[in-house]
Amino acid sequence: MTKRISAIVLAYALSIMTGALLPAFGADAVALISSIAGNVEFQRAGEQNWCQARMGDSLFEGDILQTHEQSKASLFFSNGSILKIQPRSRLALSLRESGGKGDASRVASVSRSVMEGIGGIFSAEKKRETLTAVPGIRKLDEEAVVEVLYPRNSAILDPQPHFRWEMRGKGKTVMISLTIKGMGGRLWSLNTRDAGIPYPKGQKPLNRGQTYFVRVESADDSSVSEEVYFRVLDDRGAEEATRMAAQMEELGKSSPGDSTSEFILAAFFRSKGLYHAALERLDGLEAKNPGNRFVLEEKREILAKIGLRKQWEEVNRKLEAQ
Numbered sequence: 001m002t003k004r005i006s007a008i009v010l011a012y013a014l015s016i017m018t019g020a021l022l023p024a025f026g027a028d029a030v031a032l033i034s035s036i037a038g039n040v041e042f043q044r045a046g047e048q049n050w051c052q053a054r055m056g057d058s059l060f061e062g063d064i065l066q067t068h069e070q071s072k073a074s075l076f077f078s079n080g081s082i083l084k085i086q087p088r089s090r091l092a093l094s095l096r097e098s099g100g101k102g103d104a105s106r107v108a109s110v111s112r113s114v115m116e117g118i119g120g121i122f123s124a125e126k127k128r129e130t131l132t133a134v135p136g137i138r139k140l141d142e143e144a145v146v147e148v149l150y151p152r153n154s155a156i157l158d159p160q161p162h163f164r165w166e167m168r169g170k171g172k173t174v175m176i177s178l179t180i181k182g183m184g185g186r187l188w189s190l191n192t193r194d195a196g197i198p199y200p201k202g203q204k205p206l207n208r209g210q211t212y213f214v215r216v217e218s219a220d221d222s223s224v225s226e227e228v229y230f231r232v233l234d235d236r237g238a239e240e241a242t243r244m245a246a247q248m249e250e251l252g253k254s255s256p257g258d259s260t261s262e263f264i265l266a267a268f269f270r271s272k273g274l275y276h277a278a279l280e281r282l283d284g285l286e287a288k289n290p291g292n293r294f295v296l297e298e299k300r301e302i303l304a305k306i307g308l309r310k311q312w313e314e315v316n317r318k319l320e321a322q
Contacts, residue, residue, distance in 0.1 A: 029058035030093050031075040034082070034260040036289070038071025055259065055285070056294025065091045074260045082260055144169040144224045146176070146216050149196075151230035153306040154275040157241055159206040159232050160199035165216045167195065175219035182212055191219055209234030228307070237272060244268050259288055266298070275302045293322060 033040075033053055040053040045062025053073065059065060067073055067089050075083040075091075085091055149164040163178060178197065179189035188203055199205070206212060210232055217225030233241065245265060252261035266281035279302055285295045296319050303312040 029060055030063075031059045031077045031083070033057045033059065033065075033073060034076040034263045035074035035258045036071075037073070037257065038087075039068040040071050040073045040085075041066045041068075054294060055263065055289055055292050059093055061093055063093045065093075074255075074258055076260060076264070084255075084258070144218065144221070146218065146224055146226050147308075147310070148214060148216050148226050148228045149308070150276055151214065152228045152276075152308065153230065155231045155233050155237075155273040156276065157233055157238055157274065159208055161206075161230075162196060162198045163214060163216075164196035165226075167218075177217050177219045179215040179217075180206075180212060181215070182207075182210060187212075206232050208232050208238065231273070233272070233274070241269070241272060241274065241277075259285055270298070270302060275306050278302055291318070291322065293319065 033055055036053055036055050041050040042053050042057070042059060043050050043064045043066070045060065050066070053065065059075065065073065065075070065085060067085050067087050069087060071087055073085045075085065077083065083091075145168060147166045147168075149166055151161050151163070165176070165178075167176065175191060175193055177189060177191050180187045188200070190197070190200065211229055212232070213227055213229050215225060215227040248261040248265040252258070255261070262281050262285050266278050266285065269275075269278035269281060279299060282295055282299050282302070286292065286299070289295060296315055300312060300315045300319065303315060
């Protein structure tokens, strides 16, 4: 049964598909596998072999999707529709028969006229690039080093963020000086022995739509330091993000165990530059789908964008081990 999501979700989804997640689709894809539970396979048009389906795989005209006992999947179409495939089912994305036999298989097909209405949205010829360089990631010193964890090279929703960092290496100090700067210069600073602090109660909230800089350094050695930027989402962007999150939460409640809502929300956050929020959703998807290559690749690219080298290396090792 196909469930239509609201017009605002559709608009966001289309912008996501033609932007942030486009490299994962491939040319002329009809649908994207947005959720999988159990053993699900697909067969490419004109081929005999069946491939194990993964979340994030693209499906094209002529492909067949098959679920087995106690397995199911969801497809996310470019018109904003979600199609849920039940256990022991086959879906043929063409006019030809899927080849199901007997009562053990429920056969369905999406006609050519339907696909003409929803196809072509994923028609960009861009391919996923192999990440050969990690922009924004500096080589860390083997001695003392400080690394800002949040907020870091990303847009954020909260104008009163909880700052977090990590201090590691030989000779590290426990006293940290944290300084917040706007485009006009320093706003405030403080010293702490913690690895993070909530936004100080005595300070005015940061302005929405503005870019800021956070500098964390050793109180004893200013060479052990790091400065990164972040941007507080403007009012309109914050309203859109909040509304999108609420709608995806409702969609998730209506389909327990289906990861489509998390899938869409992670893509939306990434498209808006909310990289920390996107990573949080991707972490949840990885917990539900351990080792999923699509999720790991998305995490790796975001970690490269914000410059978290240690976490990037961890995800990269998982991908190289596959």
